[in-house]
Amino acid sequence: MDIKQTLTKDISSAFSALFSTGLEAKDMAIQPTRREFNGSHTLVCFPLARLSKKGPEQTAEALGSYLKENSSLVKAYNVVKGFLNLELTNETWLKVFRSIISTDDYGQLPTSGKEMMVEYSSPNTNKPLHLGHLRNNFLGWSVAEILQATGHKVHKVQIINDRGIHICKSMVAWLRYGEGETPASSGKKGDKLVGDYYVMFDQHYREEIAELEAGGMKKEVAEKEAPILKEAQALLLKWEQKDPEIYKLWEQMNQWVYAGFEATYEQMGVDFDKLYYESDTYLLGKDEVLKGVEEGVFYKKEDGSVWVDLTDEGLDQKLLLRADGTSVYMTQDIGTAILRFRDFPGISRQIYTVGNEQEYHFKVLFIILEKLGYSWAKECYHLSYGMVDLPSGKMKSREGIVVDADDLMQEMMDTAEEHTKELGKIEGLSDDQATHLYYNLGLGALKYFLLKVDPKKRMLFDPNESIQFQGHTGPFIQYTHARISAILRKSSQLGIEPSLDSTEGLELHPTERDIINTMNDFESKIKEAAESYSPDVIGQYVYDLAKEYNRFYQEVSIFNEENELALRFRVALSAVTARIIKKAMGLLGINVPDRM
């Protein structure tokens, strides 16, 4: 049953009975009662005064007294200024709890019939994944899970930016300086190896610019004329012409990167239903752009480059094809979007999980798609999230100021191991179990840290202040689950059934009511998280639930309880709490252990 809905109905009829005028749900502000007052639900009566033609306090008083007499939910009320605080009956809470416990897979909403696509990750293949990618992957993956929980069919995809000038830079450096190095020959992870050459390219590029400048060339010219850059551009051209040798090298280096990425994804615990490769989609994009030229949507300059004029939309002119005919980022994104809607004609939403530095890009992309006549363009949504900053500012992969994803995950696991051993909690665990636990705790701490913040906001990561395992963290919530698991183990040993066959005369403890109240919010929180694409809503929610459970755990004894009914109820309450924690954390991609 839905408390709020029933309450709304009761208030509405109370209002018309008392003031002989209707009150609609949208005019009612029901909010949680603040901790310092009695009650669980609060009706804000200031806006009602206008309709009741009484003062807010009198209105609240009249409503409260009427509800107490006539609503089956309301046990007591109190009025503080214009706020009507309502206390609900035990039976109401038990009813709510009974309905939750008997709902299979509570937190999974009925199917909506809608189909959506979520893109995330989408790295370039010229450098390894870093902390920013972790936020991206965890966010996109979690949003996909949350959408699934609200009943949508979801496709998780990514576009692998496997072609373009960036990968050519790594290739040039490898050709020049690599001496045939391979992951096998050097023992380096493939993505790391290719990334090293990207950095190397940049170093030599800078050196060449400096040399040219020393020779009297202007900086801007030097930046364009540096031989190593010219080489990279030539390579890109050759690649687009499918030069066999270049193509082979390109495939080779990408394979190294993919192998490296795969290991990283595995560790991150993210997956994809379908991969798109830029090398497969850019030609389609190119065709579309050329078609657009014929239709007069785009225009060609004298040098052969293709542009779109968006000055009518208050934007600029934007390049779609270079003078030498090679594609830019926008070109392939046009192709990719079209291909996706061809592959999945049923999708009603295409979500791009990409950093907010690309807001302009997506604005332009969506306008272009609309100009090209695709009606689904309006279903495209840029899930724009804030950057992860270091104390020194923005991460710069070219300058090596990055937090590497693999390293960070490893550090988290090491820290988890340290903490666990310090606390003496590895007794009775096999090596395998222990390793597994460190993984779950380390990744749990990391994921929770990155997901608990509103995605739209920029966030700070200080590598020197390692991620906590206490307080508002993943491990705190995991710990709560492990605690409950211990209780459930014991209760099953004792043969206690968590049943609710009879709850006659069962008086709930305030902490128990709080827990049920919070449990009752779960599904609306999932909806809220889905509508705003914000896993942090779930993160905050599950933290609150764990916090409330721990309060209960501290104040109320389970196995010393003499009343059989109360004992069984508490075991049941614990079991359901654990279930919700597991489900909610699962939506964030975090595993919860049974012991820790």
Next chain:
RNA sequence: GGUUCCGUAGCUCAACUGGAUAGAGCAACUGCCUUCUAAGCAGUAGGUUGAAGGUUCGAGUCCUUCCGGAAUCACCA
């Protein structure tokens, strides 16, 4: 310079979309393990929500101006 976003406790983040005395965690301090896991619980202290105006019963939230910061405006991705 144009556009967009942000500014909340020493630090990292919340605040139910305009509602009560702005909440958590970390750091600091005080209690609580002979009792279901102390990675926990309870408490103390910490704030003129960047500043000034305005809108109204009521503003961290909406409007205006100012200050400070970020992103973007590429034949980069």
